[in-house]
Ligand SMILES: Nc1nc2c(c(=O)[nH]1)N=C([C@H](O)[C@H](O)COP(=O)(O)OP(=O)(O)OP(=O)(O)O)CN2
């Protein structure tokens with residue numbers, strides 16, 4: 001297999017590293033673009049005005065060159081700090097619809113939550129490193145967003 005070489009002639013290896021973070025939040029599925037009746041029809045029980053909660057699990061994956069000197073794609077301790085800033089501070093133990101301004105006009109589906117996390121992770125990570133945001137809403141419902 002052909003491998004690119006770095007400036008010292010060493011083979012360039014690409015690695016993927018993931019940090020997992022759990023957080024809890026409540027929400028209600030409700031679109032401002034739909035009538036109350038349409039909202040009920042589309043979202044069913046998830047449109048209940050009292051809302052409901054999830055113990056979400058986010059998996060943040062970065063992809064990049066394994067640095068010949070440090071042996072790392074990036075320091076996982078730095079990734080942990082980024083996750084604190086982007087996920088834990090604004091989202092943990094929050095009402096997504098009421099406490100997070102982004103979701104005042106964007107319905108708080110797990111797809112949109114993944115996009116929100118992606119858009120904010122790219123602002124704090126080194127350029128071109130973020131590969132994937134995966135959110136487990138429940139054990140059975142999982143969403144992946146790769147910035148497309
Ligand atoms: N495409 C999406 N569909 C749904 C989303 C979503 O984010 N994207 N979210 C929900 C609700 O938030 C809901 O909490 C999930 O409901 P449900 O599937 O009923 O949840 P469970 O998997 O826990 O239910 P089981 O009864 O255990 O199957 C709905 N749809």
Ligand SMILES: [Zn+2]
Pocket residue numbers: 027046052053054
């Ligand atoms: Zn839900």
